[in-house]
Amino acid sequence: MMVRVSATVENVSVIGTGYLGATHAACMAELGFNVVGVDIDPEKITSLSAGDLPFHEPGLPELIRKHVTGGKLRFTTNLDEVGAWADVHFIAVGTPQVRGGTGADMTYVDTATTDLARAITKDALIVGKSTVPVGTAARLADLIAETKHPEVNLSLAWNPEFLREGFAVEDTLTPDRLVIGTTNTHDEDTLRSVYAEALDRDTPWISTDYQTAELVKVAANAFLATKISFINAFAEVTETVGGDITTLADAIGHDTRIGRKFLNAGVGFGGGCLPKDIRALQTRVAELGLDHSMRFLDEVDQINLRRRKKTVALAFDTLDQDVIGKKIAVLGITFKPLSDDVRDSPGLDVAARLFNAGADVAIYDPQGNHNAAKRYPRITYNDTLNEAVTGAELVILTTEWDEFKTLTPEDLNHKVTTRRIIDARNVLNPHHWENAGWTFTQLGRQSPHD
Ligand SMILES: NC(=O)C1=CN([C@@H]2O[C@H](COP(=O)(O)OP(=O)(O)OC[C@H]3O[C@@H](n4cnc5c(N)ncnc54)[C@H](O)[C@@H]3O)[C@@H](O)[C@H]2O)C=CC1
Ligand SMILES: O=C(O)[C@H]1O[C@H](OP(=O)(O)OP(=O)(O)OC[C@H]2O[C@@H](n3ccc(=O)[nH]c3=O)[C@H](O)[C@@H]2O)[C@H](O)[C@@H](O)[C@@H]1O
Numbered sequence: 001m002m003v004r005v006s007a008t009v010e011n012v013s014v015i016g017t018g019y020l021g022a023t024h025a026a027c028m029a030e031l032g033f034n035v036v037g038v039d040i041d042p043e044k045i046t047s048l049s050a051g052d053l054p055f056h057e058p059g060l061p062e063l064i065r066k067h068v069t070g071g072k073l074r075f076t077t078n079l080d081e082v083g084a085w086a087d088v089h090f091i092a093v094g095t096p097q098v099r100g101g102t103g104a105d106m107t108y109v110d111t112a113t114t115d116l117a118r119a120i121t122k123d124a125l126i127v128g129k130s131t132v133p134v135g136t137a138a139r140l141a142d143l144i145a146e147t148k149h150p151e152v153n154l155s156l157a158w159n160p161e162f163l164r165e166g167f168a169v170e171d172t173l174t175p176d177r178l179v180i181g182t183t184n185t186h187d188e189d190t191l192r193s194v195y196a197e198a199l200d201r202d203t204p205w206i207s208t209d210y211q212t213a214e215l216v217k218v219a220a221n222a223f224l225a226t227k228i229s230f231i232n233a234f235a236e237v238t239e240t241v242g243g244d245i246t247t248l249a250d251a252i253g254h255d256t257r258i259g260r261k262f263l264n265a266g267v268g269f270g271g272g273c274l275p276k277d278i279r280a281l282q283t284r285v286a287e288l289g290l291d292h293s294m295r296f297l298d299e300v301d302q303i304n305l306r307r308r309k310k311t312v313a314l315a316f317d318t319l320d321q322d323v324i325g326k327k328i329a330v331l332g333i334t335f336k337p338l339s340d341d342v343r344d345s346p347g348l349d350v351a352a353r354l355f356n357a358g359a360d361v362a363i364y365d366p367q368g369n370h371n372a373a374k375r376y377p378r379i380t381y382n383d384t385l386n387e388a389v390t391g392a393e394l395v396i397l398t399t400e401w402d403e404f405k406t407l408t409p410e411d412l413n414h415k416v417t418t419r420r421i422i423d424a425r426n427v428l429n430p431h432h433w434e435n436a437g438w439t440f441t442q443l444g445r446q447s448p449h450d
Pocket of ligand 1: 015016017018019020021038039040041044092093094095096108111112115129130131132161162163164165272273
């Protein structure tokens with residue numbers, strides 16, 4: 001399937017304007033293209049068209065406003081508007097965990113791709129960015145060939161995305177590497193011209209086939225998840241025998257072959273990607289008859305989920321096994337700082353379990369309250385840290401926002417009813433809290449109750 005897209009790309013569409021797509025659309029405008037973002041959610045489109053970002057991502061609202069106002073970026077629910085206009089179409093729709101299963105739900109990608117192929121009336125390159133099971137690009141290429149207008153030349157490339165929430169703009173405009181899966185050099189050249197402004201001389205450009213491109217993405221996330229569970233498995237050991245998990249992480253992290261990043265022990269990983277991606281990868285390889293190869297990821301998942309249960313168990317220990325009616329302040333409800341995303345959030349999971357056990361849970365998060373309230377409307381959400389901790393019998397720090405990392409005992413001493421804190425992200429200094437008379441617990445540290 002060879003396309004005759006001009007190497008000079010001017011017009012770009014992005015299908016799906018969630019965390020990934022809205023960022024990609026704004027960054028494409030920043031790189032100089034005329035961009036239209038398309039989504040099936042009319043509310044999202046209305047908000048983005050007004051220059052408002054419906055989620056929290058540092059630096060992105062400014063970029064969206066700049067290019068919406070400047071006329072380089074607009075949003076629509078109508079695919080036909082881009083079908084006759086764009087030279088390159090990026091697919092950035094969701095691939096969530098399938099309901100009641102562990103694989104990826106491919107209905108959004110499949111629908112978006114076939115609807116797009118039907119809507120396109122000029123030669124174009126379609127570029128998949130969503131995270132997908134290996135084999136998807138080849139399958140979609142066939143689907144596109146079956147669906148497209150016969151006189152139109154369409155080609156498909158796979159270009160997985162590695163951005164981190166909280167750093168999405170920076171990661172898109174100055175990526176660590178770009179991975180491009182294509183079936184011909186023309187499509188690669190087209191994408192090279194698209195990303196020319198984002199590439200400096202040293203940015204690795206990895207040109208490969210579909211399968212490798214798809215697998216690089218899930219391999220990266222599986223590796224990151226494994227690294228976190230690796231250190232958390234050692235946290236289970238230091239909780240029993242004693243020792244300091246942070247010193248252990250620092251010490252192995254000094255070995256440049258290992259590296260210190262992603263070795264922070266605590267309540268574990270969450271979010272819309274790492275958990276579902278390791279499950280989808282296992283499911284896909286099992287479908288391929290290779291159920292042994294990725295079985296270790298099941299352990300990675302189990303270690304991770306045990307951290308949440310451990311945090312809840314520590315809360316019970318701290319409160320003498322009786323949480324009913326006791327006020328517990330949960331600080332941090334997003335899956336990580338600098339985001340309002342609560343998908344598969346460890347902190348929210350811990351809060352919900354304690355709430356369901358009868359505790360009077362008071363949540364405070366600088367950005368995540370509104371999203372968490374949609375999931376668990378009966379829990380109490382506070383607008384300030386002060387309100388959440390006042391009268392608390394236990395404080396649990398579940399997301400390491402800066403304003404929590406810098407907390408001191410003096411900030412809380414006279415607000416709480418009882419001086420008890422669980423630092424589930426290992427960011428506070430135990431000695432400061434213990435010296436101020438607090439019962440201080442951290443994951444990876446022997447519990448004061450043992
Ligand atoms: N969130 C992140 O940081 C990253 C996400 N990814 C991957 O990117 C993909 C998207 O993830 P998110 O942006 O987080 O999901 P999201 O749920 O925030 O956004 C997906 C968007 O697609 C829209 N959509 C669904 N079907 C559509 C259709 N037929 N036409 C147009 N729009 C449609 C939805 O309305 C929604 O706005 C996933 O595969 C994810 O694994 C990859 C790297 C980073
Ligand atoms: O595929 C995706 O969507 C993205 O998933 C992750 O990015 P993100 O989910 O934004 O967040 P991370 O910074 O990776 O953190 C994930 C989770 O791991 C936890 N974590 C991270 C690091 C660590 O040392 N310990 C730890 O528990 C965080 O608190 C968070 O809950 C990857 O880092 C991105 O490269 C990838 O593009």
